[in-house]
Amino acid sequence: MANTPYPQSYYAASANPVPPRPALQGEVETDICVIGAGYTGLSSALFLLENGFKVTIVEAAKVGFGASGRNGGQIVNSYSRDIDIIERTVGPREAQLLGEMAFEGGRIIRERVAKYNIQCDLKDGGVFAALTPKQMGHLESQKRLWERYGHTQLELMDQKRIREVVACDSYLGGMLDMSGGHIHPLNLALGEAAAVESLGGVIYEQTPAVRIERGANPVVHTPQGKVRAKYIIVAGNAYLGNLVPELASKSMPCGTQVITTEPLSDELARTLLPQDYCVEDCNYLLDYYRLTGDKRLIFGGGVVYGARDPANIEAIIRPKMLKAFPQLKDVKIDFAWTGNFLLTLSRLPQVGRIGDNIYYSQGCSGHGVTYTHLAGKVLAEALRGQAERFDAFAGLPHYPFPGGQMLRVPFSAMGAWYYSLRDRLGF
Template sequence: MTAFEPVPSYYAASANPTPPRPALQGQVDADVCVIGAGYTGLSTALFLAEAGYKVVVLEAASVGWGASGRNGGQIVNSYSRDLDAIEKQASPGNLKLLAEMAFEGAQIIRQRVKDYAIDCDLKEGGVMAAITNQQLKHLETQQTLWQKYGYDQLDLLDAKGIRSVVDSERYVGGVLDHTGGHIHPLNLALGEAAALESLGGQIYEHSAVTQIKPGEPVELVTAQGSVKARFAVVAGNAYLGDLLPQLASKSMPCGTQVITTEPLSNEQAARLIPQDYCIEDCNYLLDYYRLSGDKRLIYGGGVVYGARDPADIERIIRPKMQKTFPELAKIKVDYAWTGNFLLTLSRLPQMGRIGSNIYYSQGCSGHGVTFTHVAGKSLALAIQGQAERFDAFASLPHYPFPGGRLFRVPFTAMGALYYNLRDRLGI
């Protein structure tokens, strides 16, 4: 797939109507120029526009074309590495802020949907399902950890409880997160873009940034124009490329695969996932799935390090789906696609500043739906001079991958094989 080809996803096929947006032509001035019209960029831009800033967003493809419009659509709290890992790296003050923000992204999304009447099939409730007793013990520990930081919305599920929310024999238990949930991710991005434009923000599509010229103002150059701004926000994540090599060396694009079935019958959908929650298991290379608004099963899993597109996505994901739901062995798969997320070595997000006025956020490591909305608020507040949240994230160490960019894929894949083996052995 080339950089600007349409994505053959269920989300693209069922997206809400959206107006075409022009490519940037000539020079434009702004208070803030944002690179990337995914969740991070749109969230940042929307918070700034609400505060009265003149904001321009430059998107290489179209709104939500990257991970924001291709992901599993699951609203999951905390970070890819949980708060116990952050406890070892953050000062008490920063830890308090990071813990508060770990549960904020879901509420920001709900507020956006409410304030701007975004039609994105928002559903409440998410389940983390344990395949082994060891995983169930980990979930019990996680509940205690989150309670320590004031979050009391997790309910433990025993074997009978998990079967009441997902009709599969794979699981020994789990937890229900009441503030988890799921959305049509592309429609959320399109709705946030429309909200930004309603406040005077400008979005230019098919306007890849080819050069960033530091200075005051900073200048962002595209093929046919440029933007001069007081501040820039780099929010390209896995699709940033080599625009800023210092960021690329500390992260790695990874691909994940998703399939969507033909619509299930109402009876079948109500039996498989009765409360319409989203589900993810607790494996290192986890499976995640949910029902769409029109009762299709959206099922994802697997990781391709280095973000290569597999030749046969259905062949990779269908066995996982059938292991969870054997009765779907003969169901037709209508859509199959891949999308890239950005992995960091620590699996914690990276936020920082280059010079005095170029901000960035990247590396959600699989927890992007919620974190990107937290990042947007943190970046916007930092630009407004309230940097406490931003500084808490920026204080986390940013590690380069061992062996540099040449060896990051094989080293990471070897580590994943180790954890995958542990999952299989139940240790």
């Protein structure tokens, strides 16, 4: 059987040691079979195990192989489309539920890190940086919106104040969210996987789900085995492929690129980000960056629609980094990689049930670190018979991309070009 290793990323190179996990051979029975050992699958499994379910996870590659182990490592609250969009989309009761949940994912991460002693370089504090007066106005509105839902750990920053937290001359101001923050994302996933196993959960790596046999007692077929279950959770996101065709038609894998510098001197690292906060700008195609535990700068940005791997990632991202921090012009790039996230047309998550016993959550649209941890809790609640919060997500509309799978890439790229032009022109 083919062995799929981690990509050559900084995260894989600095991952905590883990035991080998076997591929599935033969047939097993379980209460819940989870497809995918990323954050959605791991979070679901942990909540289910804590409530007495027997859980088996099948993973096509390795724990955290996909977006969960490749992302920018930033804990960012709310959804890719904010609560005000949701308020205009659904009824008041559903909007209230979804608004209350918008800040729960970050709390779940911190609870997991503390409860299971996960070593993942957790740091508090995230900055939204405004490049234009319009973006600053949006942050002022966002602060009022979030405070209306009880989220109060926010500070608006003028130009002088933001210079105190990030050494970039481009920003007019920003907003600091102290409940935001950053982590080593792969080590978070590996720590959650160890927690799953400590509670009796079983994880099979190098075990792709190749077919789901639907029915009263569904079966997940793998290359050399099968899992008989009472329920299935589909948590493959951008790496699911066409395993569930009705989900593939309403989502699109997209690639984002990340680079990591060589270790910086303590003085230079302190100069760039004195409080060690993570930062993302407010552009439609945004840039994001932070320091690692060993004082490297991780810088990411850009979107490749359709998830093609660019030939030269450093050539795409390094100019963005130098625009923000020209003082890094002589700094070497040690790692460059790409990873896929799953985009929906509405940019809101897609949550639901197929038949009576196949549950799914997908389409974080770039806001996956916090949302996936919430999604795991919501899916586990639904399987325990408490479906109110699940139903609030399931009620969000699912739209197919115009033109189907053939035209979704060019149409999305055209839309992104339009909004990027608006960002550059400041309107």
